[in-house]
Each structure stands twice: as structure tokens, then as C-alpha cells.
Amino acid sequence: MIKIAQLSCGSEYSGIQKEIEEAADSVGAEVFYPDVEFDEIEEAIDEFGFVPASPNLRLMIARAKKIVDGEVDADAAVVLSCFRCSEGALVRSEVRKFLQQNTEIPVVTYAFTEKTDKSELLTRMEALVSIVEKKDLLSWDKQTGISAGIDSGSSTTKCVIMKENEIIGKDWTPTKEVVPTAQKVFEEALKDAGLEKDDIEKIGVSGYGRHTIGDAIDADLIIEELTAGSKGAAWLANRLKGGATIIDIGGMDNKAINIYDGIPDGFTMGGICAGASGRFLEMTADRIGVEIEELGEYASRGDPDKVEMDSYCAIFGVQDLVTSLSEGSAIEDVAAAACYSVAEQVYQNQLQEVEIRTPIIEVGGTALIEGLHEAMRAILGLEEDELIVPENPQYAVVTGAALLASAVWG
């Protein structure tokens, strides 16, 4: 049983403790509170150097110190505080850094509301468990034989076929009904590779629909998209050794993942606001009347500073863009402003929760939008070679799933 230390403030009174425990249980882990004596709390905050006013946040620091001092046996840690609590956000972030700098355990942080349910926590918990439990598998960095990866994402379903460490077939389509969509992309990718189903030795599945598809097609590996995407991004970017940060701006949520040798050691997922997702860029493209594939090109020619955007909300953001268009703004400037807005929110919401470890590898369907790279480079102040957008960035998760599936024994 994987033991996940829970360092939190407010989860019981928000009514979500049960959701946290059920999410952990459903991935074969258990959460526990590290025991701390009353006297140890004051000592811990004195040593830590941050004195929050809230006693539960002081307790959170003392519990983190117990882990760092090796007095508590934890395989992973989850650091949680209430959404909109500034003091909680400060402590959460510092505790996360403290654990990452002083231990080897994977850490995930999350700001919850009373509406948080176990499905929102599941991928995060599953990633923690994968990192701990599948360490040997995750260290694999070469695909062997013939394998397939299927990613059932919130917007699109993708598939790649790999043979002896090369991608030989691929396909994607918008996600409709999960299993038929997955079967369709699998068949198309096989056609692209010139192979039959029976030629495939191993199949790895990932994404939101991974468990449903995994059961339906009897997959060899069912893996969440954080670890599969990390391995795939590192492979696509040819960065299988050393450190990097992966940014995956998805249709529904964003991920920022620190990796070392292709294995995640810290990550964050956003999912509270659509204004920072690929969906907002789709809405923008639709509103200004260009295809999503063309949005990046338009954005590259535009100037984001010429458009006033007062809101980060997807709905109000589009309204701002509409107002700008009605005032005569060029669609290039509007496209650039939309890309800049998404990049800025990813920086403000996700990249504050992880270490910015260069190079940055941008993957996911939105990585095809070149205006977004330029915005990200400008916001993060990156040199040309510090941002890598590999070929086929939309296939990062499937590539990782196919690669890792090929290493599954039996």
C-alpha cells in the first residue's frame, strides 16, 4: 500500500476529506496525517521561518518537517488548502518547495473548494502512485517491438503506433463516445502504419477515458496522462536525460510537470478555469472566424498590447475580444492577445506551483499554436533554445503510453 502524507488545512470543514480518501483508495493508496506533538509545532515554524496566523497551517509546516527529518515514513505527499485562501496558498507553495528540496518523494499541491470531488483528485493521486510504484517501468526510455498508445483526452482522442523506437503511424479525432472513438483512431493509426491489429504486441492507454478503454480492449498498461505525457514529451524532445519542465495546455486542463530523466518529480494540474485552457483558444478562433490551426499564425503577426483584455474568464475574455473587434482591432492582434492571456494564466496559476526548470518542453494540441510559444517565451523571459516544441507535440501522451507499454512484462 502506497502511503501518501496529507498536509492540509480546511479539508474536513469543506466536507471533502472523504473525497480525498476515496481518490487515494481507488488507486491503491492510503492518505495519512503525520503525527506531531503540540510542542513540535512551535519548534517547526521557528526553524521553517514562516509563521502563519492559522494554527492548521502551522501544523502543516510541522508535518512537512517530520517528513523531511525522516521521522515519518511517507511514499508521497499531497499538500492541500482552501481555494482563495492567500495565507494557505503561501504556505502550500513554501511547504511544497521545502519537501521537494529536502526529500525525494513526489509532491502534488491542490487548492480545493467544497465542490471538489474525487474525480478531480484521482489523476493527481494516480500519478503519485505511478511515480512511486512504477519507478522501474518509468525509467525505461526506449520503445521496443511494436506497440500502440491511445489517449482519450477531453477534446481529442489520439493514437500512435511505434516500432523499434520510432513512430510509424498516428491519428487523432475529436472525442465523442469514448470506446468507439478510441477504436476508430486505433484503426486509422494502424492503416497509417500499414499494420494489422494482430501485429501489435502491447497497448498502453491514457487520458480521461483510460479505464473504460483499457477494460474494453484489454490494454497492457493503463496509465494517467501526467507520467505518460512526461515520458512522451521527453522522448519527443530528445531530453530523456537531465531536468526539464513540461507544459501541456490541454482542452480542459493544464499541466506543468518537472521531470528528471523523463520521470516526474513534481507537478501541478489546473482545471478550475477554462480561460487558461485550449478551449478558450478554440472559442477565440471560432469568434474571429479562423480555423484553430491558423490561430497561431495570425497571433504571430499580431501585437497583444493593442487589445485590452480585462478578464481571465473564458466567457468575459471572449466578450473583451468581441469589443476589441467592434472597435476596429485587427484579428491578428486579437489572436495574439488570446494566446498571451492563456500563457499568462498558465504562468500565474500553474508555473508558480512548480520549479521552472529549463528547458521548457511545450506539448499537447495547443503547442501547435505558434503564437502561444511566443507568448510563453516572452512571459517567462526564455532564450530561444530554452523552449522546445518537439515534432508531433499533440502525441506526447500516446507516445509515452506506447513506449511504456512496450516495457510491460508478460
Place this chain on the structure above:
Amino acid sequence: MKIFISPPNSLILRDLVKEGGHEPLTMMREIKKKVTKSGLDSPPLNVTELDPEKGLKYASNEVPSGVRGRMAVIGPMIQKADAAIIVKNAKYSFGCVGCARTNELIEYLLNQRDIPLITVEYPESEEEGRKMIKKIRNFLDDLDD
């Protein structure tokens, strides 16, 4: 009289109020009601997602859910109180709701109510402790008058 105590889970304050012949309003009693009612929806306290919504009566939606969830339990106790005792800067072992923002709101709401109220600092020595107990006992005695 019904006496609100802060911290609302302080066993020492509860005992003092009872000894003084009054009824202490405590978190323990409210949480006991929650966990002993039929069905345990959300262990360990049985505070469910509906409680932070009830807490909207005391704090807006911008306020963290943990504060609103606490206020769903504590707010009605403040409304019911005929008098209140606040011990400021109490140590964990004395009682604690865990959240500084909730403490601020409790104190504010008590001050808004036109009821007898005593505020004392948590004692740092035995001597200060004796003085604090005496002040609280006097306050409770005066309520009888």
C-alpha cells in the same frame, strides 16, 4: 444563560461555564449531533459540501470553503448566545478552530451582537492563569445578577 466560548472547542472553558451554572455552546456538542445522526456522509466530522453553502449566511462565496464550513457550525451558536467569552491567542491544547480568518470573523460577529462579552489573553504563567480564571468566574457570576 447560553454562553458562547472561543475557542469553541475548549474543554477548560466549557467546564468553567458549567461550573458557573450556565450552558456552554460548544463545537463538540454540534459535531456530536452531526456524527450521531443517521448516516455518516462525510467522515470524520460529517461536515458535507452543503455546510460551506450554509456558511454563505456568514461569509460570501469569495471566502474559502474551510471558513464557511466552520461558520456553518459556529455561526448559529453565535446567534443563540446570551453572552460570550473570548480567550485570545490560545495554545493548541487549550482549543483551536485551526483557521485565523475564522477566528477574526467569530470575534467580529460577537462584537456586533449586543450581549455581555469578556475578552482575555491566554495566560503565559500560572499566576496569569489564576487571574484569567478569576476574571471569567466573576464575569459568569455577574451574569447571574
